[in-house]
Every structure is written in structure tokens, then in C-alpha cells.
Amino acid sequence: MKPKKVTVEKLDELHGKTPGLPAYCGKLCRHIDDGDHRLTKLEFDNSAISYRLWNFLLTEEDRLREARAAGKYIIGTMKDLGTIPVMTYSIPNTIAFYPDGAWWIPCVMELSGGLLLEADNLGIDESFCPVRAMLGAFVTEKHFPLPDLLICSSGAVCDDFSAIAQRIEAMGHPIEWWEMPHIRKPTPEEKTIPLLDGSPAPKIQHEYLIDEFTRLRLLLQEKTGVEVSDKILSAGIKRSNKIRQLLHELRDTVFLAEGIVLPALELLIAEMLAIHYCSDIDETEIILQEMVNEVKNRVANGFFIGNKSATKVFWVNPVADLRVMNMLEEYGCRLCGTDFMFTHALDQIPEDIPPLEALALAAMSDSMTSGSTQRAARICKDIKKIGSEALIISKIPGASHCAFEGKIISEIVKRECGIPVIEIEVPPMADVMMMNIKTKIKTLKEIVDIL
Amino acid sequence: MKNKVLYSSQYIPPEWIKIHGFQPVNMISQNNNAFQESSEGVCPYAELMFKQAELFDGSAVVFTTRCDQMRRISELYSSSGAKLFLMNIPATWQNQTAIGIYKDELKRLSSFLIQTGGTEPDFENLVTLFKNKKRPDPPKVGNEKRIALMGGPAIDFDSGLINLIQEHSAKICLDATEIGELAIPDVNLKKLADDPYSELAIAYFANMPDIAKRPNKQFYEHIDEMVKQRNIDAIIVRTYPWCDIWHAEIPRIKELFKLPLLHFTADVCTSPKNDSRLKTRLKAFFEIL
Numbered sequence: 001m002k003p004k005k006v007t008v009e010k011l012d013e014l015h016g017k018t019p020g021l022p023a024y025c026g027k028l029c030r031h032i033d034d035g036d037h038r039l040t041k042l043e044f045d046n047s048a049i050s051y052r053l054w055n056f057l058l059t060e061e062d063r064l065r066e067a068r069a070a071g072k073y074i075i076g077t078m079k080d081l082g083t084i085p086v087m088t089y090s091i092p093n094t095i096a097f098y099p100d101g102a103w104w105i106p107c108v109m110e111l112s113g114g115l116l117l118e119a120d121n122l123g124i125d126e127s128f129c130p131v132r133a134m135l136g137a138f139v140t141e142k143h144f145p146l147p148d149l150l151i152c153s154s155g156a157v158c159d160d161f162s163a164i165a166q167r168i169e170a171m172g173h174p175i176e177w178w179e180m181p182h183i184r185k186p187t188p189e190e191k192t193i194p195l196l197d198g199s200p201a202p203k204i205q206h207e208y209l210i211d212e213f214t215r216l217r218l219l220l221q222e223k224t225g226v227e228v229s230d231k232i233l234s235a236g237i238k239r240s241n242k243i244r245q246l247l248h249e250l251r252d253t254v255f256l257a258e259g260i261v262l263p264a265l266e267l268l269i270a271e272m273l274a275i276h277y278c279s280d281i282d283e284t285e286i287i288l289q290e291m292v293n294e295v296k297n298r299v300a301n302g303f304f305i306g307n308k309s310a311t312k313v314f315w316v317n318p319v320a321d322l323r324v325m326n327m328l329e330e331y332g333c334r335l336c337g338t339d340f341m342f343t344h345a346l347d348q349i350p351e352d353i354p355p356l357e358a359l360a361l362a363a364m365s366d367s368m369t370s371g372s373t374q375r376a377a378r379i380c381k382d383i384k385k386i387g388s389e390a391l392i393i394s395k396i397p398g399a400s401h402c403a404f405e406g407k408i409i410s411e412i413v414k415r416e417c418g419i420p421v422i423e424i425e426v427p428p429m430a431d432v433m434m435m436n437i438k439t440k441i442k443t444l445k446e447i448v449d450i451l
Numbered sequence: 452m453k454n455k456v457l458y459s460s461q462y463i464p465p466e467w468i469k470i471h472g473f474q475p476v477n478m479i480s481q482n483n484n485a486f487q488e489s490s491e492g493v494c495p496y497a498e499l500m501f502k503q504a505e506l507f508d509g510s511a512v513v514f515t516t517r518c519d520q521m522r523r524i525s526e527l528y529s530s531s532g533a534k535l536f537l538m539n540i541p542a543t544w545q546n547q548t549a550i551g552i553y554k555d556e557l558k559r560l561s562s563f564l565i566q567t568g569g570t571e572p573d574f575e576n577l578v579t580l581f582k583n584k585k586r587p588d589p590p591k592v593g594n595e596k597r598i599a600l601m602g603g604p605a606i607d608f609d610s611g612l613i614n615l616i617q618e619h620s621a622k623i624c625l626d627a628t629e630i631g632e633l634a635i636p637d638v639n640l641k642k643l644a645d646d647p648y649s650e651l652a653i654a655y656f657a658n659m660p661d662i663a664k665r666p667n668k669q670f671y672e673h674i675d676e677m678v679k680q681r682n683i684d685a686i687i688v689r690t691y692p693w694c695d696i697w698h699a700e701i702p703r704i705k706e707l708f709k710l711p712l713l714h715f716t717a718d719v720c721t722s723p724k725n726d727s728r729l730k731t732r733l734k735a736f737f738e739i740l
Contacts, residue, residue, distance in 0.1 A: 122702055123698075123699070123701050123702035124699060127692075127693065127695070127698065128695060128698075128699070152665075154542035154543055154665040155516070155539075155541055155542045155543070156516060156519075156522065156539075157519070157542075158519050159518050159519040159520065159694075159695040159696055160695045162519075162542065162663075162665065162695075162696070163695040163696050163698070163699035163700070164699060165665075166665060166666065166667060166699065166700075167699055167700075167703065169666055170703055175665075175666070177542070177543045177665045177666065178543065179541050179542065179543045179546070179548055179549050179552065181539050181541070181552060182516045182522055182537070182539045184537065184539070187559070187562070187563075189562070204555060208548050208551065208552055211547070211548045211551075212546075212548050215546060215548070371523075371526045372523065372526060373526060398492075398693075398695075400518075400519040400520055400523075400693070400695060401519060401523060402492060403490065403491065403492030403493045403520070403523075403693070404493070404520075404523040404524060404526065404527065405523070407527075408526060408527070
């Protein structure tokens, strides 16, 4: 089947035509009836694996409730974006999920879920990042079952999240906080350790994290009644690396293809799976493997969406409104490179060192915990590898990091890569700003075409 | 000026800077005229600190990671000739790792100061410096309304706020701002002499109540005790725009203390005495009281 972008109704025509799909799959339109109105405004990849991916994403709440009913231990892993879930998924009968993911609910439900209103009522207004929807979700208890345990990183994290998580704890949801230090450059006299990208970091900061993860390991043992041995953690890391390898293959195939072999929207969703596996690591692996197969097949057959002249855009930060990902292609661009704030969750975790040491390295490689200069360095490296022609920095309204990083990243990328950069701001419902966003994207494309 | 070190947070012991042969200069005490306009999304207090650092003609500037905005704004600092040190302040405090981080940061700051032209730390002098340092007694109050002031660090414009409050027969009896009474460390001199790193880590970090800590129950426990001891009548919370840490806690402060509360957002470009909107709000607040 030749790839193209289709409506949700059109994608639903695949229902019943693909054998062997898991039980959670059904017509996506059923979610519209439940309030996920944004689906009617989105365009989707027309493949069977896209149909499965979207079903997987939109049934997370149901699957979590089934897991709870089946007696599984549910852990809400907050903020760290990809490290503690590796640990928790190593433990049998345990599921990690990501309450922060509620930030997309206002978009998907087109604000009809009332989560932002709940947050407003608690004094967490629009001066905060849209992740404030998570607070609303804890109040309404409608979007995920309350976890058995909450683990949250603090320290070098954004203020919005930390402040909101503190309010959640004060509402009676105890949180186990762990310290994520600001990762700095080592001084000349310090012992160093190479991070996942090879850059040196102070060894002492690695030791802090090992101590913190040792503490969390004991807590997990106590709570789950399972011995969290090095052996099971190593097995968990191996499993996570498989997921990360698949994502690496998917990203490379998509970014380096001659044309669009996967829409930006589906790639964003696929990358999100790396953080916490959408509450099912086995299914995540199957879906990513099939996505890799699909895009490789498209490349082999020269099947592309749209024409090949689309401008190659590197995208920084996730968008609160998924519709904006669709717009990129509508205005003659394609996604070629991403930093959705969790590039560290895409890197392989070392398997030849003790697991807690390896996980500490993974956490330290989170570019959000160091400076924007370090983040920009990775972006530049990827831009040069992929050949991206422009950069879009998507600002998250209210987010504490967005006030600074745009300027720093923009200047470094312009200097190092010589490509044009624009900043756009994307609220959870960007409809009223679409003209502004559209103009900026079109202008960016025009500049690239002139260059 | 070259023997001066500018610092930006209650977590940085000025005494520590002093025993390395430098004169500590609190950014708060600097001239606020450095600030002309604020940038979109940026905490004006953090931006003010940044501007002052840029104008500073001393040996070094010390920022902290206490909040995301301060952590990130230090990255923009480059145009001054002074060296920069970013001190990592943990958000957690109930575990040994956090205390260990703070102690290690003190050691790293010490090395930095020595490399910047300072001396080896004079620990005997450290004890002497703390001998006269203690929390002030609560202010004596007559018939005035007793006010607890909370929120971001006060800058010198705030003298205008204090005057405005006094005009309404009220008095600030509890300064619970970031650099207020709670930020004055309670140091055990004997322990300080025995192990200065550990004692400073306890006094300047572990025991220092701060709304930004995770969890921040230590802040509420201390304030609750002081509010009761001092028979506080009302609370004024002054926050800076985009300060999520304080902003998020306003409803909780209201709920826990059950006292009349006035919250306003500070404009660092305008003195409270020239802010007619604030003056009207204060007038209405005190009328209701």
C-alpha cells in the first residue's frame, strides 16, 4: 500500500482487515465518542502499523486499569523521562507509567476533559507549562488509576514540573523524590567519566546518582517484595536497549530517506514510547519492529508521502498540540532530526558495567540537566549527520527552560551549522495561533529555498 | 573591586567567601537601576541578578541552581570579566546524598576561590565570624496588625513596601521571604570548629527551610510555629512573575494558615511606592483586616 496521510475515519477502514492484532485494537473513532475530539482534526499515516500504534497510545488508560485489576504493581515515574522506568520494568509484575503524559490530554480532548480547569481551580494557571494537566488528572482520577507508588526526580528539573509535583504530594499522594544534580563540566583536577555521547562528566556526580538509585532499588524491593538484583536489572537494561535500538533504526531510516516515509506525527508518538513504553514494553517492541519494517519497505520501494523536495527540518521540544506536527508536512517540510527533550532515552545503556552505574550514566546524559550549550552541541552533531536544512524550536508556554534555551540553541546552531532557525510557541490548542505558526514555517521554507 | 565576590543565594555562606580572603557582596544589596526591562518568560529577579553580575567589576560571581531560572540564566553570563561559579544546590534534603552534594560543592567553591586568587580557608576565622551571628529577636509590636511577609527575595525597592505597610498601622513581624529570617543559619560553633564542612552543610542547607525544597514540609513546619508564636494576623505574599515555585504554593499557604492573605506579583522595575494598583490593593486589604 502506498503511504499517504488520511483521516481517522479512513484509517478505521483497516479495522477487521488486519489479522493477528491484539485485543486493544478497535475503531479509533470510539475514542472520539469518549471525548478525544482532536482525532477528527489530525491526519494519520495510512499503514496497518499506524492503526495499531494509535490504538496502543489511546488505550493506555484501559490497559493500566486492566493491569491494576490483574494485581500488577503500578508505579508513576515522574519527570526523569526514561531512567527509572528501565529499573521498574525489570521487576516482574510491575508496570511503570508516566503521569506527565497527561499534558497531551487537553489537546487530544480539545479541552473537554476539564483538566486545565481543575488545575486553574487549584491556582496552577496558564503561567505554568501544560503539564499542569497532570494535576487535574490526579484530582479527577479519570485518566489513569492512581499509582501504588510515585517516584519523581528533582533538582536539575524544570520549575513548573517540580512545583506541580509538590502540589500533588501535598494533596495526599506521597512522592519518593530523588536528586538529579545539575550536570556540569568537570574541573581539570577532577576524575571524570564519559557520558553516553562520550563527553566527560565529573565522576563524583555519577557516584551521587548511584547512591540515589541504590536507595530507590531498596525502596522498590520493599514495595514490590521482589529482590531487585543486578541480574534482573541487567536483563531490564538489555530489554530497554532493544527498544532503543529499534527507535534508532526507525529514526535513521526516516531522517536519511530521500523523502517522507513516515509522517512527523507518528514519529513523535514512536519516540514517546521510549520513555515508559506506554505501559507495555512487550507491545512497544512489536510495534516499533513493525514500524521499522514498514519504513524500510517504503524506502526500498521508493514509496514517499508527498514530493521529495520537502525542506528537512530539525525539531526541538515536543509540541503540546499534535496538530502542529501535521502542519509541518502541509507547508512543504519534513521532520529530519528531533530533540523532544529526551534524547538520552534513545541512547544505548552500557551493558558491560554494573546496572546501577549504567543507569546513572543514562540519567546524566539527559541534556535537560546540563546547560543548553551541551544540548545544542548534540543538536548540531545530529544536524550535520542528517543534513537538516532548518531548525524549529518549539516553545512550551510557561515552561521555565523555554525562556532561555531558545536564544542559546539558536545562536549556536546558526554559528555551527549555518541553517535558519525560528521559534514558535505551541499551546495545547494551537488553533488560534495556526496562522502565526503557518506563516513562520512557510517563511522558514522560503529562506531555505533561497539559500 | 577585584577582591570582591558577588553571590546570589541564601545557600552560599558569605563567611565561606570571606575566609578565602574575599569580600562577599550580596547581589540583593546592589543597585537595582541595572534593571531596565524584563524579557518574556524570564523571572525578573533572576534577570536582575544576571544584569548585576554583568556589571560587576569584582573577582568572581557565584550563582546557584536553586531554581531552574537561576540555573539557566547563569549560562547567559559571559560578558563580565569576573569568573563564574555555579553551585549545585540539591532540591532534596532528607538523604545523605543531598547533604554530601552540598559539602562537596563547598569544597569545590573553596578550590575555585583559591584558583581565583583567594587564600586557603581560614577555619579559625570562620568560627569567629559566626560568633556574633544569630537570628534576630522578633520585632516588638504594639497595637499594629502583625504581618508575615513571604515570597521571593526582597530587593532594596522593598523598603517602599515596608513603608506602605506601616502607613496602615501594620508591621512585618515575620520575614519569611527567601532571604528573610529563615535564611539566617543556626550554627553550632563547636561542631563548626570540629568539622566545618558538615556543620555548614547542616546549617546552610539541611536545616534551612525553603519552599523550593522537595518535599517542602520543613518550610511549612517552621512557618507554622512562628506564625503561632508571633500571633500573626495576616500574610502578604510577594512573588516575581514566572516564579513557579512560589506561585504554585499560594493556595496551600492560604489553606494551611487560614489567615487573610494578599498575594501580589512584584514588578522589579517599579518601586511599590509608585505602584498605584498595589497601593490600592494594600489599602483595601488593611481595611478588611
